[in-house]
Amino acid sequence: MSxxxxxxxxxxxxxxxxxxxxSGPARRAGxxxxxxIGPYRLALRRLRRNRVALAFGALFGVIVVLCLAAPxxxxxxxHTGPNANHVTEKVRVGGTLTNVVSLQGVPIGPTWHSRxxxxxxxxxxxxxxxxxxxxxxxxIVGFLATLLTMALATVIGVAAGFYRxxxxxxxxxxxxxxxxxxxxxxxxxxxxxxxxGGVTLGPFTIKGNSLxxxxxxxxxxxxxxxxxxIRGQVLALREQEFVDAARVQGAGSLRIMASEIxxxxxxxxxxxxxxxxxxxxxxxxxLSFLGAGVQPPNPSWGTMIGEGIGQxxxxxxxxxxxxxxxxxxxxxxxxxxxxxxxxxxxxxxxRIEERAEEALQLTSExxx
Amino acid sequence: xxxFVVRRTFSMALVLLAISILTFLIFQAIPNGDPAxxxxxxxxxxxxxxxxxxxWGFDKPIYAQYLITMKKVFGGTVISxxxxxxxxxxxxxxxxxxxxxxxxxxxxxLGFGILFGLLSAIFAGKLADRALxxxxxxxxxxxxxxLGAVALYFFAYKAGIFPNxxxxxxxxxxxxxxxxxxxxxxxxxxxxIGIYSRVLRSxxxxxxxxxxxxxxxxxxxxxxxxxxxxxxxxxLIPIVALWSLDFAAVIGGGAILTExxxxxxxxxxxxxxxxxxxxxxPVLVIVMFGAFVVVLLSALSDIAFALLDxxxxxxxx
Numbered sequence: 001m002s003x004x005x006x007x008x009x010x011x012x013x014x015x016x017x018x019x020x021x022x023s024g025p026a027r028r029a030g031x032x033x034x035x036x037i038g039p040y041r042l043a044l045r046r047l048r049r050n051r052v053a054l055a056f057g058a059l060f061g062v063i064v065v066l067c068l069a070a071p072x073x074x075x076x077x078x079h080t081g082p083n084a085n086h087v088t089e090k091v092r093v094g095g096t097l098t099n100v101v102s103l104q105g106v107p108i109g110p111t112w113h114s115r116x117x118x119x120x121x122x123x124x125x126x127x128x129x130x131x132x133x134x135x136x137x138x139x140i141v142g143f144l145a146t147l148l149t150m151a152l153a154t155v156i157g158v159a160a161g162f163y164r165x166x167x168x169x170x171x172x173x174x175x176x177x178x179x180x181x182x183x184x185x186x187x188x189x190x191x192x193x194x195x196x197g198g199v200t201l202g203p204f205t206i207k208g209n210s211l212x213x214x215x216x217x218x219x220x221x222x223x224x225x226x227x228x229x230i231r232g233q234v235l236a237l238r239e240q241e242f243v244d245a246a247r248v249q250g251a252g253s254l255r256i257m258a259s260e261i262x263x264x265x266x267x268x269x270x271x272x273x274x275x276x277x278x279x280x281x282x283x284x285x286x287l288s289f290l291g292a293g294v295q296p297p298n299p300s301w302g303t304m305i306g307e308g309i310g311q312x313x314x315x316x317x318x319x320x321x322x323x324x325x326x327x328x329x330x331x332x333x334x335x336x337x338x339x340x341x342x343x344x345x346x347x348x349x350x351r352i353e354e355r356a357e358e359a360l361q362l363t364s365e366x367x368x
Numbered sequence: 369x370x371x372f373v374v375r376r377t378f379s380m381a382l383v384l385l386a387i388s389i390l391t392f393l394i395f396q397a398i399p400n401g402d403p404a405x406x407x408x409x410x411x412x413x414x415x416x417x418x419x420x421x422x423x424w425g426f427d428k429p430i431y432a433q434y435l436i437t438m439k440k441v442f443g444g445t446v447i448s449x450x451x452x453x454x455x456x457x458x459x460x461x462x463x464x465x466x467x468x469x470x471x472x473x474x475x476x477x478l479g480f481g482i483l484f485g486l487l488s489a490i491f492a493g494k495l496a497d498r499a500l501x502x503x504x505x506x507x508x509x510x511x512x513x514x515l516g517a518v519a520l521y522f523f524a525y526k527a528g529i530f531p532n533x534x535x536x537x538x539x540x541x542x543x544x545x546x547x548x549x550x551x552x553x554x555x556x557x558x559x560x561i562g563i564y565s566r567v568l569r570s571x572x573x574x575x576x577x578x579x580x581x582x583x584x585x586x587x588x589x590x591x592x593x594x595x596x597x598x599x600x601x602x603x604l605i606p607i608v609a610l611w612s613l614d615f616a617a618v619i620g621g622g623a624i625l626t627e628x629x630x631x632x633x634x635x636x637x638x639x640x641x642x643x644x645x646x647x648x649x650p651v652l653v654i655v656m657f658g659a660f661v662v663v664l665l666s667a668l669s670d671i672a673f674a675l676l677d678x679x680x681x682x683x684x685x
Contacts, residue, residue, distance in 0.1 A: 173382075173383070173386070176383055177383055177386045177387055177390060180383055180387055180659045180662050180663045180666075181387070181655065181658065181659045181662070182617035182620055182621070182622030182658050182659075182662060183622075184622060184624055184625065185620070185621060185622055185624070185639070185654070185655045185658045185659070186655070188624070188639065188640075188643055188651070188655075189391065189394050189395065189651060189652075189655045190394055192643050192646065192651065193394050193395050193648075196646065278508075278509070282509075282511055285511045285513075285514075286511060286512075286513065286625050289511075289513050289625065289628075290624065290625070290628065290640050290643060290644075291643060291644055292643055302511075305511070305513065305514055305517070306513075308517070309513070309517045309629065312517060312520060312521050312525065313521055313525035313526070316521055319514070319517050319518070319521070320518075323511075323514040323517070323518070326511065326514065327506070327509050327510050327511075327514070330508075330509035330510070331505060331506065331509040334505055334508060334509050335505055338505075
């Protein structure tokens, strides 16, 4: 653990004074403000020292930028669209003219040319172009779903934890019910029924093949996984002195929730975001693979892998290309997310590792 | 204790009722458009559509449809739209494959999850811990159907060690059953091993700080005894609770991706095939069945834990 002992020691003292502050500055066990430095800056500083997490975060960032640049790649490099069909065309590979899709229906593999850089699929579409467009769709769904999950979970978690009583019972039961479904089964149930005819919400109509459908479905499915921990934290927070202090000063419930409770939840919410992005993209991939997520011909990493699996073993690149990209992206965000968690809650890590060293020394002494 | 069981059973029944209503609404109320029209196909005459609407009961009010559906579900007479076969018979036929998958994979992921978590905690901060962390990260970052596809490609198509999917009943040929199950077991286990080893690692390191562990050490108990008897035992409670939920989800058709990739013909794959046909009744029944198994097993595990640990019993009573 690379945190200087001085910083940690000053944290404790500052935490006590911070608690006396009127508006309860964002603080959590392990993320107190040290004198003059906010908890976020402190977390940022810790995160900056974690090279591994930053490297993986950068990997994810590069993938996001690449996917956002999909139209540029398609237009200026590959000169073809994600759904453009080249079945009957021929390309020059290593000096010989080859069918994009052979007469047996086997598409060409990676050519390392600007068009069909990573090969073609069974419909003669450019895999590299579809990979980037698919990634864009997967990431859009993942980010939108995360946004929805976090918003709903925060509102539900705060309301249930703060009001307790009847509101808590009702909201918690609703969460229990969603929780009881295996995530993927609820996902396919909602995904299938919404994809059938789209949704009409007042004046807005969402088409069944819109990206908003899987984003909505995934956003709902994951709400309990975030709302429950938030509720638990609010239950503890509402008993803190600064909440009493605010109430004595005449602040109403809404005001307390917004300016006393919510800032204290910020670090929890931040820690959840990368985790939820990863889970949402993975669930999107699973749903799309089953046909209950992103609807064809729109590409997504999940639909591409699903189409690719049907072509194993002849065209393994159709599975490998989107698969490797998906795993890299998920690895990037997962490791980065781990780093974010450690940055906000370093004490847990510090404590357990010291403790483990101690135990280990004991063991070796015993052996000696 | 009796009161705890009654309370838990009652709340379980309520959740199950709510699940049946919600599942029904998801399939009957949310989809835009006319279900009779979908059933009849594009070229149907208005008369056919009207006849279908009447025979399937789409013309009745929604609560009546719910009651009829539930009567059919519990009477075992749900018929699928697409194939006109009894859904429960299909599920019964598919259950052995799903149970084979769940038991084998469940044993593997629990065993390796505990082993890796224990090693990771013992060597916390050391190379072994780092290596296991990397493995766990790769595990939780890989979609299960991708792992399955890659495993099939290398071990079935390239090396020819294992068959390329399918299921052989254990009573027909135990050896064939085993060789068909090995890849699905391992594939399904990877993600869970990643999660379980991480959870157990942090639990173990937390419990090592507890006072009673210090007491045990002070009494002069050997470090290995402390770790296995005192630390591991307590740390395993949340792991076993987690396991019972995940295991239930797999039994309830939650391993839909693994089953589909390996063509196991289990409950999950039946759901996947029904989705592809937009065949609502099987999906409705399987989703309900899955949620029921999860709720049932989590209630059972709660009661089991209450029996084992008086603190839980007192806290919730």
